[in-house]
Amino acid sequence: MLKRLLRASTAAAFLSLMPLSVMAQDTPAPGGDIVVTYKDDITTLDPAIGYDWVNWSMIKSLFSRLVDYTPGTATIVPSLAESFTVAPDGLTYTFKLRKGVKFSNGREVVASDVKYSIERAVDPKTQGPGAGFFGAIAGFDDLTGGTATTLSGIETPDDGTVVFKLSRPDATFLHVLAINFASVVPKEAVEAAAGDFGKKPVGSGPLVLKDWTIGQTLVFERNPDYFQKGVPLVDKVTIEVGQEPLVALLRLQKGEVDIAGDGIPPAKFLEIKNSPDGAEMIVDGEQLHTGYVTLNTKVKPFDDVKVRQAVNMAINKERITRILNGRATPANQPLPPLMPGYDTGFTGYAYDVEKAKALLAEAGLADGFETVLYSTNTDPQPRIAQAIQQDLAAIGIKAEVRALAQGNVIAAGGTEGEAPMIWSGGMAWIADFPDPSNFYGPILGCAGAVQGGWNWSWYCNEAIDKRAIAADSMSDPAKAAERQAVWGKIYTDIMADAPWVPVINERRVVAKSLRMGGPDNIYIDPTRVINYDAIFVKP
Template sequence: MDWQELKRGNLCMHGKKGTVAVASAAVLSLVLVGCGANSPAPSNTQNTTGTGTASTGKPVPGGSVTLDFVQNIRDLDPAIAYDTQSDEVVSQLYDQLVTWQGNTDNIVPMAAKDWTISADGLTYTFHLHQDMKFWNGDPVTAQSFIDEFQRVLNPNLGSGGSGFYTIIQGAQAYLNKKATSISGLSAPSPYTLVIKLTKPEKFFLDTLTMPFISAVDQKFIDKVGNKAFDATQAMGSGPFELTSSDITPNQIILTKNPNYWRTDSYGNHLPYLNKVTINISNNDQLDTLHFEQGQTAWIGWNFGGDGIPASSYPQFMANPKYAALTQSLIMNSVQYVGLNTTQGPTKNPLVRQAIEYAINKPDILRLNNGRGQIANQPLPPGIQGYVQNLPADATYSYNPQKAIALLKQAGYPKGFTIDMYSSNDGAQLTLDQGIQSQLAKVGIKVNIKASSWGTFLNVAEAGKAPMDWLGWIQDFPDASDFLNTLFNSNQVPVNNNMNYSNANVDSWLNTAEYSMNTQQRNQLYGNVTDQVMKDAVWVPIWYDKFTAATQPWVHGFYIPAVGQDPIEWVWISKSHQ
C-alpha cells in the first residue's frame, strides 16, 4: 500500500504496510493453523526503542479517546482503500480471514478459526467462526469473502489490490470480463471457504491480511451503491461501527460494536474503548500541542508515516516528560520522489538521472530531524532481496555539476519547469521546498502542487503527476510488495504511477512472483532493482524511523511492524474513564 503512507511520508504513505519474508505458505506439507475462540493477544517482540509501554495489567474496558488526524481519509470501501490514512479507519470496521499478531510478522487467525494448505500449495481451505455478524445483524459467511474477492477483481471498481489475487484460478478471466464468476473460489458450506490457486505462491497467505479481502455485506452494498459505500455508508463486522452521520470533513466518530465476536485471553470482548473521536487538522504543530496538553491519546499512524511530526520533534524529544512517552521502530518503508517516465522532460532517462544527482539526500533528511536511513534503492534493508552492492550505473551521489551536464546532454541546457505534487501538511511542504531549492541550483524550476491527501492521490494514482513525493510501507514482508507492486507495467497507473514499463523488468518480476526458490527470487529482484535504478524511475530519499507517543493513561498501544495502529487493543486507565 502506498503510504499516506500509499502509505507516504509525515508524511502520508501509500502501500502499506517485518523484517524478512515469513514462510506463511509452507506449501510442501499439510498445514493446520490456529484454533480456539479467543483472539491471540498481541505479541510485541520487534526491536522497538523507548519507554512507552504496550500494556500494563489486565485490560479495563470502557472510556473514550480523542485523536487528531493530519489528513482526512479518502476511502471507506476496503476494496478501494490503499493508503495508511484510510486504512487507519477501515481496519477497525472490517474483519479479514487472518491477521498479524501484534508487531510481529506471525500470521494468526481472525475470521478464519483455522485453515489448511494442500501439499501442492494450490488449495487453501478456511473454516470460519460461526458467530460473526455485520452491524445490521446479517451473518458473515464464506460468501461474504467471495463477494469481496469479486469486488476487488471487478475492473469497473478499480481496486489497487486486484493484482494480488489474479493467481486464483479463474481470477484473470474474471478481471478481463471473460467470466462471470471466479472458478477458484467456492463455499462448500456456509462457513467453509476454499481458494484454489493456479500455482503456489510463497506469500499468498500474507495478502489475505490486507483490508482488500474483508467480509462485506453485498446485500447492503447493492442497496446503497459502491459510491456511497466508499464515501459515507459503511457496513462491516469489525470492532467499531461508523454511521453516515459520524463522518464529516472535519471529524470521524468510531463507536464500539456491542456485538463484536472477538475476545481477549481474559474473556473481554474487543474493542475495549467505547468511542474514538477523530478530529481532522493538517496543522501538525497544533496537533502535537493537543497531545502535550493531554487532549489526545496518542501520536501514531494517525499523524502519518513518521509519527511525531518533524516540525515538533526536536522540542518534543528535548522535554524529558514527553520523551519518556515515546517508542520507536525502524520500518520497512521508503520515502521517494517519483519521476514520470511518460510525460514531459522526465520521459528522458538522462533528465531523470540528472535529478538523481541534483538531490542532496542528507540535507533533505535533516529537514526530517535526521529520522531515517539514507535510501539508495526502493527495497528497504530489512526485506530479503535488498541489494547490498549496487552497480556503478545504478548508484547516484550528490553531484550538481554532473546533473547540469546530463541536462545539457538531454537538450535542456537552461533547465525546465516541472510540477511536483504532494499532500499539503506542513511537514511535507518543508520537504517539497527542500527539493525545490536543490533542483533550482541546476536550472530546474519546481512548481509545488500541494493539496489534500485525497485530491493528491487522485492525481498520482491516475499517473498524471510529472513528479511527486510519496512513501511506501510494506503490506507484507516480501520484496514482491515493493518491486512487483510498484514497477510492474501491469500495475500502471494506480500503483506504478510513474508509468514505468520495461519488458525485462516485467519478465523478472513475473518469474519471481511465483518462484518458490529463495535464491532465484533474490537474484531476480536484484536484477529488477539494478534496472529500475539505472532507469532512475525514483529518487529514493530515506527509509523511515517511526516514533510514536502515548499518554501514560493509555495501555495496549504498540507500533505494528505491518498494519495500522491497534485501536481495538487499546484501553485506558480506570481513573481516566
C-alpha cells in the same frame, strides 16, 4: 506442513529485523474513549479502494479477513477462518469459516461473501489499487480482461468453506488474504450505498462507524457482536480531522488528545523529546518505509531515462534527513534496509550536480525545463518539496511546487495520472506485509499503472513483471534466501530505468498522551500503522 513453514519463516525473518521495543508493561483494561487527530479528512473507508496510511488502520478495524496478524507482529493467524490447509503443491488453499460471525447489519458472514468481496477488489469497475495482489488466483486475467465477471479460482462448496485455486504457487498468498483488499463485505450493503460504500461501511470487525461529519469527526465504537471477545479494548475512538499538527500536539500535552496522528513536527521534536514526559509521550521506531519522488514516465521529458537519471543525481538526500531531525537515512533503492532482499552492496545514484547537468545536455535539455512537483501540505512535506525544488533548480529544472491535501495528490497521481512528479512524503510506502514483493506490484508493477493505482510513475516493464511473477512462484520455504536475492536484483535493475528517486528511509514517530498504555509495537504496528484493536487507556 507448508502452511506452518510459510507462516513461521516469513514472520521469523521479519521479527529478527524489527525488534519490538516494549515499554514498562501496563495491564490492558477494557473501556475508555480516546481522541486521535489528523490534518486531512479521510478519503474513504471502502477496503477495496482505501490505500493510504491513515485510512489503512481504520479499515483494518472495521472489517475482518480470513486471516490476520498477531498484534504488533507479522505472524499470520486464522481470523474469519477458524482453520485452513494448503495443498502440498501450493496451488489449493481451503478455509473453514467460523460459525456465527455477523456483519454489523446483523447478517451472518458466509463463504459467498468472501468470494464476492475479492472479486469486487479485482474487478476493473471498482478502480481499486489492490487488484494485482490477487493475480495468482485462477481466472484473474479473465476478470481483469473483461471476459468474465467472476474468479473461477474461488469456490464455495458450502456456506462455511472457501477454496482458492491458484494458477501458480504464490509465496505471498497468505499475506495477501490478510491485507485490507481481502476484507469481507456484504453485497447488499455495497449495492444499497450506491457508490458511497466508502462513507457507509458495513463490516464484521471490532469497530463500527457510528458517525461521520465530513471535515470534522469520525466516531467509531466497539462492535458488541465481534467474534473475538475482549477486542477492542477501548469503547470509542473519535477521529478529529482538520487539526494542524502543532495544535494537535499542544492539545495532546494538555490531555485533550490521545494520539497526534500526523506525528511530531520537526520544529517541536527536540522540545518534546527533552521534556520531562518526553520518554513516555514519544514512540519512536524503525519501519519498512521508503520515501520517494515519482517521475511520470508517460509525461515528457520524463519519458527519457537520461532525464530521470539526472533527477536522481540532483537531489541532496542528506539535507532532507536534516529537515527531519535525523529521523531518516538516505535511500538508494526501493526496498528499505530492514526488508529481506535489500542489496547492501548497491550504491545507486550519487549526488552529483555536474553529472546531472551533463545527462540533461545529452537528453537535449541543456537549458533545463519546467515541470510541477506535487506534495501533501502537512509539515514538513512542503519544506522537503521546496528543498527538492532548489536542488532541481541547480541543474536548470524549474519545478512548481503544488502542496495539496493528501486526497488531491493521490488523485493527481493515480486517478488522473497528470502529475509529472510527486514527493511521496506523508504517503510514502510503508509495507502492507513484510515481503520484498510488496514494494513492486502496487507501486512499480504494471498492475499498479492503472487508473486508481499507486504506480504514479506509470512505469511498466513487462520483462521485469515476468521476473516478479517467477520470484513469487518460489513458494518453497527452503528457497526463501534465493527468492529474496532474486527480488533484490529486480529492484536494483529497476533503478537503471530510474522511474523513482528513492529519497529516505524514515523512522516512525508517534506522540501519545500519558494515559495511553501498551507496548510501542501497537503504535507502530508493522501491518496496521496504529493498531486500534489493541491500544488501551491505562486503568
